[in-house]
Each structure stands twice: as structure tokens, then as C-alpha cells.
Amino acid sequence: MSASFAKALEAAHDAAGSQNNPASTLYVVATPIGNLADISLRALHVLAKVDAVACEDTRHTQQLLRAYGLDRPGSQLLAVHQHNEAEAAQTVIARLAQGERVAYVSDAGTPAISDPGARLVAAVRQASYRVLPLPGASSVTTALSASGMTGEDGFVFSGFLPSKSGERERAVQALAQESRAVVLLEAPHRIEALAQALSVLGERRITVGRELTKQFEQIETVTAQALPGWLAEKPDRQRGEFVLVLHDAPVAESTGEGLRVLQLLLPELPLKTAVKLAAEITGKSKNELYDKALALKKA
Structure with a gap:
């Protein structure tokens, strides 16, 4: 000691x-x-x-x-x-x-x-x-705290995806439908296969935490499609234990859709209820819609 x-x-x-x-x-x-x-x-x-x-x-x-x-x-x-x-x-x-x-x-x-x-x-x-x-x-919260992930709806912990390629691909397809951030774990001998599977998620961002809290700790954020290439650039990037944070899926911008739905709902419903329903209908942020609703009420 x-x-x-x-x-x-x-x-x-x-x-x-x-x-x-x-x-x-x-x-x-x-x-x-x-x-x-x-x-x-x-x-x-x-x-x-x-x-x-x-x-x-x-x-x-x-x-x-x-x-x-x-x-x-x-x-x-x-x-x-x-x-x-x-x-x-x-x-x-x-x-x-x-x-x-x-x-x-x-x-x-x-x-x-x-x-x-x-x-x-x-x-x-x-x-x-x-x-x-x-x-x-905890490797999970350690990686999340350094990811810069700002999703309002929290995160999902998925841990290790299946080792068999077919099952892993089906799991990734399910992740593609998950709008919240997802935390994954992976061992060094499987990280290349996981990166290839995740690459189908395209521009969705992934924060890679490698050897967290250790001497050669590395934390980088890349797109899913760039992850295999990033790993291949340097052999050291495939060593150690991995925690990956799949960032929450960006909500597609709508041309005034949230405002239009609020204008329809506010005359009929309480403000908070209208905001909640508008968020569910449009996928827009509740906070953003709440601010718009207040502005409409004042107007």
C-alpha cells in the first residue's frame, strides 16, 4: 500500500x-x-x-x-x-x-x-x-458526462449487443428507431464488428470512450458512418474497454409545424396540455413549444 x-x-x-x-x-x-x-x-x-x-x-x-x-x-x-x-x-x-x-x-x-x-x-x-x-x-455515467449529449428525454442503457452478426444487425436496426441516446459497452476484440454494424446509422453522432479513467483514456465524437475508419486509423484505438454513447436522434426541422399545431390546440385546451400534445404530434421540444405557446397567449 x-x-x-x-x-x-x-x-x-x-x-x-x-x-x-x-x-x-x-x-x-x-x-x-x-x-x-x-x-x-x-x-x-x-x-x-x-x-x-x-x-x-x-x-x-x-x-x-x-x-x-x-x-x-x-x-x-x-x-x-x-x-x-x-x-x-x-x-x-x-x-x-x-x-x-x-x-x-x-x-x-x-x-x-x-x-x-x-x-x-x-x-x-x-x-x-x-x-x-x-x-x-460507473462507466455508463462517466461516458455520458463527457459526451455532451443534451437530449431532453434521457437515455437508454443497452450494454453489450449480441455477438452473432445477424442478431447484432437486428439490434442496430432497433437502435435506429430509438430517438433517445443509447449507451453501449464493447470489448476490444469485437469493437470493429460493432463499428461496422453501427455505420448504417449514417450521420448520427457517437461518442467513443476508450480506457476511461486510465492512463491512455480517449474520448472522441464521430459520426456512425465514420466510426470504422476512425478505429482503423491507429491500432491503439482498438485496444482497451469501450463505452459508446449513441447520441439522441436530431429532430427534423419542420416549417412552422409546431406553431401551426399550437394555434389549433390552444383555443381548445389548457396551455400545458396543448404543449404536450403538440410535442407528441410534431416531435418538437416541449420547452421550445412552451415558449411559443406563451408568446401566442400574450399575442
């Missing part, structure tokens, strides 16, 4: 030591997606306090804990991954029944987001034990 994390661990106990951490509880703990300094003080304190740590990969987690000075014997590390999650959940529940505190961590980021953990959480809840989440790093 470096001296810097020794200070962090001390600060964690000072900051979170007085908080209540109930027994017989599963603590779902977010861990860094790359930069070790992104761990929260609360996470450090809880990882030091729990009786056992359930994890996606015991060797990976042991290295992570060791970096923070939280080395644990192998008996306190429980393997809970996609191949044994249902069975391993019963082991965790048995420990909770004995009054233990158990933390669950995935290999990186927030558990149960395209990672194991959801079945474990569901089983623990079904057994009537408490699940306490500790928020922290």
Missing part, C-alpha cells in the same frame, strides 16, 4: 466510522473502473469492516484490496460470478443469517450493470435481508 492510500484509509475511518453499518446486510460496493484514486472513503471503510467480500474474481479483488492496505485471507473472499451466482448467493445468505456483513464488488465499477450481482441482490432480498448500495464509479 502506498503512503497516499494509507492516508486515504485513515480519512475513510474518520469520515465514515460513526455511520451505522448494520449486521446481516449485503453491501453492494462500487469500485474504480481504472483509476484507483476513484474509490470512495465510505467504500474503503466498509470494505475494511465487513466480515467477507463476495467478488467476481477473487484474485483481481485481492489485488485491489491489497492496494488499499485491506489484504484479506482467502477464506474471506467468496467467488460470485456469472457461472455460479445462484449457488453462491446461498453461501452469502448463510453468512448473513449468522449476522455477518458481506460486501459484493465486481471487477470494476458498479456491480450488476452488465456484470454479475443482480441475481445475488434478488436472492438476498427474497430471503428478507437488507441490501445497502454504496454509489461510486
Whole structure:
């Protein structure tokens, strides 16, 4: 453990030591997606306090804990991954029944987001034990925050698209009908195939987040049709873990259509109702239509 994390661990106990951490509880703990300094003080304190740590990969987690000075014997590390999650959940529940505190961590980021953990959480809840989440790093929100995506209707998280080409193409066809922003994940050995599939989306913008929070982090925005060429320009661009933000689809400009619909609806309906219906009919922004409606009312 470096001296810097020794200070962090001390600060964690000072900051979170007085908080209540109930027994017989599963603590779902977010861990860094790359930069070790992104761990929260609360996470450090809880990882030091729990009786056992359930994890996606015991060797990976042991290295992570060791970096923070939280080395644990192998008996306190429980393997809970996609191949044994249902069975391993019963082991965790048995420990909770004995009054233990158990933390669950995935290999990186927030558990149960395209990672194991959801079945474990569901089983623990079904057994009537408490699940306490500790928020922290997430590749999804990290990529969104740097994308400049300004869609008013939120976003959709799709994770990994199917690996088989036919299924992947059908999934992309469905994305073409989705007007909201979409967050995708991809591994380096499949990123070229995904880029080719997404290229049919033409001018729709995609923000590529590669190796987020790590030394060689890269964040670029290109059009869907330019993505394969961008990846091919430099071999390094195909390395690392990827998060892609497919920006929300631009609404086609209509020649006064929103104004025309408002002029028809406002005499018959309350302002907010007229704006809502006009937005649904024309696909225009509610905020823009609301401003137009106010102007019409004043006129």
C-alpha cells in the first residue's frame, strides 16, 4: 500500500466510522473502473469492516484490496460470478443469517450493470435481508458526462449487443428507431464488428470512450458512418474497454409545424396540455413549444 492510500484509509475511518453499518446486510460496493484514486472513503471503510467480500474474481479483488492496505485471507473472499451466482448467493445468505456483513464488488465499477450481482441482490432480498448500495464509479455515467449529449428525454442503457452478426444487425436496426441516446459497452476484440454494424446509422453522432479513467483514456465524437475508419486509423484505438454513447436522434426541422399545431390546440385546451400534445404530434421540444405557446397567449 502506498503512503497516499494509507492516508486515504485513515480519512475513510474518520469520515465514515460513526455511520451505522448494520449486521446481516449485503453491501453492494462500487469500485474504480481504472483509476484507483476513484474509490470512495465510505467504500474503503466498509470494505475494511465487513466480515467477507463476495467478488467476481477473487484474485483481481485481492489485488485491489491489497492496494488499499485491506489484504484479506482467502477464506474471506467468496467467488460470485456469472457461472455460479445462484449457488453462491446461498453461501452469502448463510453468512448473513449468522449476522455477518458481506460486501459484493465486481471487477470494476458498479456491480450488476452488465456484470454479475443482480441475481445475488434478488436472492438476498427474497430471503428478507437488507441490501445497502454504496454509489461510486460507473462507466455508463462517466461516458455520458463527457459526451455532451443534451437530449431532453434521457437515455437508454443497452450494454453489450449480441455477438452473432445477424442478431447484432437486428439490434442496430432497433437502435435506429430509438430517438433517445443509447449507451453501449464493447470489448476490444469485437469493437470493429460493432463499428461496422453501427455505420448504417449514417450521420448520427457517437461518442467513443476508450480506457476511461486510465492512463491512455480517449474520448472522441464521430459520426456512425465514420466510426470504422476512425478505429482503423491507429491500432491503439482498438485496444482497451469501450463505452459508446449513441447520441439522441436530431429532430427534423419542420416549417412552422409546431406553431401551426399550437394555434389549433390552444383555443381548445389548457396551455400545458396543448404543449404536450403538440410535442407528441410534431416531435418538437416541449420547452421550445412552451415558449411559443406563451408568446401566442400574450399575442
